[in-house]
Amino acid sequence: MRKSAFIFAAIAALAGCGEKSGIEPERMADAIFSVIEADRASYTNFVVNRLANEEQVIKADEHWKDNKALPLPAQMMRMGAERVAEQEAGFNYALLSQWAINKQNKPRTDLEQQGLQFINDNPGKNFYGTETLGDTEYFTAIYPDVAVSPACVSCHNEHVDSPRTDFELGETMGGVVIRFPM
Amino acid sequence: MNNYKFKFWHYGLILTLCAAGLITYNLEASDKSYFLGGEATHGHHQLELACTTCHGDGFAGEAFIQQACVGCHSEELEDANDSHPRTKFLDPRNANLLKQLDARQCVACHTEHKPEITHDMGVTLASDFCVHCHSDIAENRPNHAEFTFDSCASAGCHNYHDNRYLHEEFLAARIGASDLVANGQLPVRNLVARWKQANPQRHSLSRNDADMTFPGVPEDTSAGIIQQWATSTHAQTDTNCSGCHVDEKMTFTSAEIVELCGSCHVDQRENFTQGKHGLRLSPATPETFRKITGAMTPAEAVIPMKETSGKPLSCTSCHYAHETDTRYAAVEACLGCHNDEHSLAYRSSAHFKAWQADSETGVSCANCHMPRETHGDRVVINHNQNHNLRPNEKMLPVCLNCHGVEFSVSALADEQLLENNFSQSVTNRHDTFRLIRERITKKTSSK
Numbered sequence: 001m002r003k004s005a006f007i008f009a010a011i012a013a014l015a016g017c018g019e020k021s022g023i024e025p026e027r028m029a030d031a032i033f034s035v036i037e038a039d040r041a042s043y044t045n046f047v048v049n050r051l052a053n054e055e056q057v058i059k060a061d062e063h064w065k066d067n068k069a070l071p072l073p074a075q076m077m078r079m080g081a082e083r084v085a086e087q088e089a090g091f092n093y094a095l096l097s098q099w100a101i102n103k104q105n106k107p108r109t110d111l112e113q114q115g116l117q118f119i120n121d122n123p124g125k126n127f128y129g130t131e132t133l134g135d136t137e138y139f140t141a142i143y144p145d146v147a148v149s150p151a152c153v154s155c156h157n158e159h160v161d162s163p164r165t166d167f168e169l170g171e172t173m174g175g176v177v178i179r180f181p182m
Numbered sequence: 183m184n185n186y187k188f189k190f191w192h193y194g195l196i197l198t199l200c201a202a203g204l205i206t207y208n209l210e211a212s213d214k215s216y217f218l219g220g221e222a223t224h225g226h227h228q229l230e231l232a233c234t235t236c237h238g239d240g241f242a243g244e245a246f247i248q249q250a251c252v253g254c255h256s257e258e259l260e261d262a263n264d265s266h267p268r269t270k271f272l273d274p275r276n277a278n279l280l281k282q283l284d285a286r287q288c289v290a291c292h293t294e295h296k297p298e299i300t301h302d303m304g305v306t307l308a309s310d311f312c313v314h315c316h317s318d319i320a321e322n323r324p325n326h327a328e329f330t331f332d333s334c335a336s337a338g339c340h341n342y343h344d345n346r347y348l349h350e351e352f353l354a355a356r357i358g359a360s361d362l363v364a365n366g367q368l369p370v371r372n373l374v375a376r377w378k379q380a381n382p383q384r385h386s387l388s389r390n391d392a393d394m395t396f397p398g399v400p401e402d403t404s405a406g407i408i409q410q411w412a413t414s415t416h417a418q419t420d421t422n423c424s425g426c427h428v429d430e431k432m433t434f435t436s437a438e439i440v441e442l443c444g445s446c447h448v449d450q451r452e453n454f455t456q457g458k459h460g461l462r463l464s465p466a467t468p469e470t471f472r473k474i475t476g477a478m479t480p481a482e483a484v485i486p487m488k489e490t491s492g493k494p495l496s497c498t499s500c501h502y503a504h505e506t507d508t509r510y511a512a513v514e515a516c517l518g519c520h521n522d523e524h525s526l527a528y529r530s531s532a533h534f535k536a537w538q539a540d541s542e543t544g545v546s547c548a549n550c551h552m553p554r555e556t557h558g559d560r561v562v563i564n565h566n567q568n569h570n571l572r573p574n575e576k577m578l579p580v581c582l583n584c585h586g587v588e589f590s591v592s593a594l595a596d597e598q599l600l601e602n603n604f605s606q607s608v609t610n611r612h613d614t615f616r617l618i619r620e621r622i623t624k625k626t627s628s629k
Contacts, residue, residue: 062351063349063351063352065263066263066346066352081273082267082269082270082272083269085269085272085273086268086269086272092272092273092274094273094275103318103322108275109275112275133274133275133277133278134274134277134278134280134281136274136277138274158628160621160624160625160628177275179274179275181274
């Protein structure tokens with residue numbers, strides 16, 4: 001009995017040695033979101049809002065290339081997301097909203113619907129879950145995307161294709177969705 | 183030997199060996215034409231025997247083929263501000279859509295060597311392919327409910343890749359302009375003026391400065407050549423005979439001509455070898471292919487050409503070697519080969535009449551198909567005549583120099599007008615402008 005217990009303990013100890021200690025997906029997603037959110041808020045406040053709205057030296061425009069203007073904050077974020085996807089960095093992210101101006105950015109999967117509703121109903125809280133897309137299972141985290149500057153609110157409230165026109169500063173306008181394949 | 187009795191299998195063996203020898207010769211030493219899996223599209227037919235460009239060693243997989251597409255077309259797609267770049271489809275949330283149509287791969291929509299299913303733009307899908315991802319368009323844009331999905335990617339509405347000149351803001355900003363712009367004019371060429379400005383110490387040359395003699399050439403012929411050169415832009419820009427006839431070389435292949443001219447006219451050579459005229463001389467093709475097939479000849483074209491045109495194409499097919507007459511290159515050279523309805527109708531068009539009266543304000547073949555592009559203070563003639571050909575809205579920046587946007591889009595979308603080279607008035611205005619006006623009204627009233 002004592003011998004069996006010793007063998008069992010030794011195997012358990014060895015198994016523990018072989019196990020890599022990783023970062024929990026939630027923690028990893030939170031860290032990635034903090035970078036995305038910091039860049040997004042900085043670009044929105046210190047570039048777009050300052051130059052386009054306050055100092056009015058350049059416009060921010062959807063057709064920024066043609067019109068020699070600044071990319072909109074949502075476009076800037078999508079450009080980053082596409083570069084990350086192209087590099088096959090091991091995760092993907094997207095900016096979605098139930099009130100998206102571009103309808104391709106409305107929630108598409110069941111978990112996206114559920115998560116965006118959750119962060120809207122529970123300000124300040126994040127949503128975590130798993131879902132299968134194609135043949136792959138993903139860990140999916142959804143974070144509130146808050147109106148950090150008057151530029152966000154005025155643009156979305158005034159856009160002819162915006163399905164909602166009563167956004168206020170500090171309100172959740174959509175969500176940042178981060179995914180890892182499991 | 184005479185008594186040797188051939189058995190049936192002997193004949194079979196000899197036949198097999200002969201066939202194997204012939205096939206091996208075609209693969210290793212000839213043009214590989216036996217291995218062509220089917221006629222290539224109009225965009226690639228010049229290169230259909232440059233197999234390794236797209237297929238590598240023959241066993242290269244999808245990734246190699248995708249890279250081959252991107253290798254040649256990525257710059258063009260970037261310029262076009264591609265509406266559907268591959269990166270757009272890498273998000274896992276598109277997994278279900280990709281099961282229906284894997285838009286990450288060019289060949290999902292453009293399968294080569296399948297002439298029986300190839301449509302305009304080399305697309306090998308049914309023409310209502312937009313429905314795969316945009317089935318809910320009527321819900322998001324109710325004014326689109328009246329349209330069918332096979333009409334999305336039609337002239338004047340949308341393109342899959344290039345919508346630079348079709349998006350709402352571009353059209354809305356220009357709507358209402360008159361059909362004919364007052365004092366409309368193309369950008370003025372400035373190559374020689376810029377050269378003179380950059381080289382004030384150098385001077386134009388005259389007949390007496392020619393630094394070559396022509397041994398064995400009749401005197402009146404050589405005098406004629408020198409006279410042509412003396413009135414050319416080459417003489418104006420201090421380029422003497424020996425600048426081209428290095429070591430007194432007198433005969434050149436098409437490839438050598440393109441190489442020689444390109445040593446000074448770098449942009450022109452790059453553009454020329456990107457278009458159908460010069461594609462076979464592109465450095466992107468294997469050297470063995472260039473050696474075996476040589477330059478493109480008009481007789482090998484898939485559109486109607488005149489029977490009299492036949493020499494391999496190079497710079498001097500359109501520009502005389504010594505005269506460099508751009509008026510000839512802009513019309514006569516084109517019509518010397520092209521024999522389709524659009525080309526044949528040109529001389530009856532208002533564009534031609536205006537060009538005959540004044541080549542600076544009129545419109546030649548080259549003015550539309552080899553557009554003058556402004557890059558900073560440089561006005562460059564784009565020598566890739568396919569650059570703005572398909573989809574034809576890519577030609578709008580040229581048209582808009584002289585015409586209003588509504589007139590231009592409507593003309594480019596009218597197949598009859600394209601065929602008769604705009605020899606009739608534009609009577610049918612494109613429906614897209616009705617929708618744009620509705621949007622403008624909606625935007626105004628929502629403010």
